[in-house]
Amino acid sequence: MSTRIEKDFLGEKELPDTAYYGVQTQRGKENFHITGIPMSNEPYFVKAFGYVKKAAALANRDLGVLDVKIADAIVIACDRLIAGEMRDQFVTDFIQGGAGTSTNMNANEVIANMALEHLGHKKGEYQYCNPNDHVNFGQSTNDVYPTAFRLALILRLNSYMDALAQLQEAFFAKGREFQNVLKMGRTHLQDAVPMSLGQEFHGWGTTMGEEVQRIAEVRQFLHEVNLGATAIGTMVTAAPGYPELAIKHLSEVSGCTFILAGDLVEATSDTGAYVLLSGVLKRTSSKLTKICNDLRLLSSGPRCGFNEINLPQMQPGSSLMPGKVNPVIPEVVNQTSFLVIGLDLTVTLAASAGQLQLNVMEPVITFALFTSISTMENAVNSLNVNCIQGITANVEHMHSRVLNSLGIITVLKPSLGYKLCAEIAREGTKTGKSLHDIVVLERKLLTQEHWNEVFSFENLISPKFEQ
Numbered sequence: 329m330s331t332r333i334e335k336d337f338l339g340e341k342e343l344p345d346t347a348y349y350g351v352q353t354q355r356g357k358e359n360f361h362i363t364g365i366p367m368s369n370e371p372y373f374v375k376a377f378g379y380v381k382k383a384a385a386l387a388n389r390d391l392g393v394l395d396v397k398i399a400d401a402i403v404i405a406c407d408r409l410i411a412g413e414m415r416d417q418f419v420t421d422f423i424q425g426g427a428g429t430s431t432n433m434n435a436n437e438v439i440a441n442m443a444l445e446h447l448g449h450k451k452g453e454y455q456y457c458n459p460n461d462h463v464n465f466g467q468s469t470n471d472v473y474p475t476a477f478r479l480a481l482i483l484r485l486n487s488y489m490d491a492l493a494q495l496q497e498a499f500f501a502k503g504r505e506f507q508n509v510l511k512m513g514r515t516h517l518q519d520a521v522p523m524s525l526g527q528e529f530h531g532w533g534t535t536m537g538e539e540v541q542r543i544a545e546v547r548q549f550l551h552e553v554n555l556g557a558t559a560i561g562t563m564v565t566a567a568p569g570y571p572e573l574a575i576k577h578l579s580e581v582s583g584c585t586f587i588l589a590g591d592l593v594e595a596t597s598d599t600g601a602y603v604l605l606s607g608v609l610k611r612t613s614s615k616l617t618k619i620c621n622d623l624r625l626l627s628s629g630p631r632c633g634f635n636e637i638n639l640p641q642m643q644p645g646s647s648l649m650p651g652k653v654n655p656v657i658p659e660v661v662n663q664t665s666f667l668v669i670g671l672d673l674t675v676t677l678a679a680s681a682g683q684l685q686l687n688v689m690e691p692v693i694t695f696a697l698f699t700s701i702s703t704m705e706n707a708v709n710s711l712n713v714n715c716i717q718g719i720t721a722n723v724e725h726m727h728s729r730v731l732n733s734l735g736i737i738t739v740l741k742p743s744l745g746y747k748l749c750a751e752i753a754r755e756g757t758k759t760g761k762s763l764h765d766i767v768v769l770e771r772k773l774l775t776q777e778h779w780n781e782v783f784s785f786e787n788l789i790s791p792k793f794e795q
Contacts (some may be wrong), residue, residue, distance in 0.1 A: 332452050348417040350437035356430025360421040367431055368418040370698045376480035377435040378409030380472055383578035388465050393567045398462050405442035414438055422695035427688040428473035436463040466566040468558040470596055470686055477694055478550040482584055485547055488701050491708040492540050498716040499533030510785055511726040512733050519735030522788040525721055532619050539612040546608050549601035554589045560685040561593030597686050599679040602693050606675035609700045613665035620658035627655055636726050640718035657715040664707035671696040734763055
């Protein structure tokens with residue numbers, strides 16, 4: 329394999345001649361073997377760097393501080409990144425020291441070498457287009473990295489929100505399908521009062537819709553960026569007017585409207601938006617954990633458990649017990665939720681670890697949030713397609729359990745009073761008699777006609793007040 333030698337102020341490095349990254353990327357690659365997951369694993373992050381570097385080149389070109397020919401070559405290289413090319417050249421580990429400098433230089437070097445080839449030069453001939461002096465002109469990792477990160481999060485959240493919305497609709501569809509299926513509601517895992525299975529599924533859909541709304545709200549904080557702040561917010565090395573112009577170009581090329589932070593010094597060290605977003609991701613995970621626990625309970629058995637619903641059978645459940653099938657999709661969603669909840673603590677700790685004019689822990693925040701969003705999106709899609717859409721109901725089983733339950737005595741409380749109802753329930757518990765037998769046949773507190781009216785399906789799931 330042919331190689332080339334590149335050098336920086338620390339010395340020389342030998343690189344494969346096929347590599348579009350350069351010496352500083354190579355140092356980062358060698359220094360940080362942490363997750364084993366390179367930046368290329370998140371395509372939106374690579375694309376976001378393409379957008380940011382393109383906006384910077386356009387702004388510097390318009391301001392007359394960057395040669396037009398070089399700027400145009402950089403723009404062409406960025407367009408290739410945005411189109412999905414060269415992802416394999418982004419080799420730096422997500423978690424790294426240096427506040428993301430290795431990742432920023434990875435982008436700078438790849439773009440520079442692509443631009444060099446467009447200009448008719450060889451990789452590494454940086455006198456014609458330099459990663460630092462041209463691609464990174466008027467920029468710092470401290471404004472470029474967070475801007476690209478926020479743009480990538482916005483792009484990534486779009487598909488995640490779509491997944492949640494589709495799961496919401498799947499729950500609503502089952503709510504409509506099961507709207508006339510009677511079951512017993514439970515509190516404290518004990519019989520409470522009747523409801524329809526459709527109401528239960530509709531409630532799950534409603535709570536997923538709330539999560540889409542919360543994400544949309546917190547996403548707005550990601551549109552405020554510090555591009556042009558450079559090192560600490562004083563705009564050192566940036567041309568006059570660059571921040572505003574760069575933001576304008578970034579909004580135009582990305583299709584996302586960005587605003588320049590009002591206080592660039594504050595914005596350069598602030599990671600509060602990530603804490604908010606992570607908190608919403610944790611909230612969704614907590615809700616999904618509860619829903620999946622419910623699904624596992626309601627489908628438990630099938631003969632010695634609740635057995636109210638049937639989940640799609642995805643795979644044999646035991647290497648020992650023949651015929652056993654486990655609720656593997658809710659189980660894996662539970663585990664994904666636990667991961668996201670744990671990563672929220674990572675984001676919190678990293679956000680609180682900022683010092684003075686910079687938070688150098690942003691790479692681990694990047695890793696945590698991208699991991700949370702991508703894994704949860706996969707889990708939500710799996711729950712929707714591989715579980716919710718295929719659920720069936722054991723209608724007669726649930727109906728008989730409701731009518732045999734003592735919990736339905738609550739419906740009679742307004743007319744009979746709490747004390748008498750409790751006495752009847754107690755008798756049923758001791759003797760095993762049904763509520764119908766005690767109330768209608770033995771104590772004759774209700775006629776059969778009145779019983780049929782009070783305990784009709786419509787009145788059980790939407791009770792009318794009687795006294």
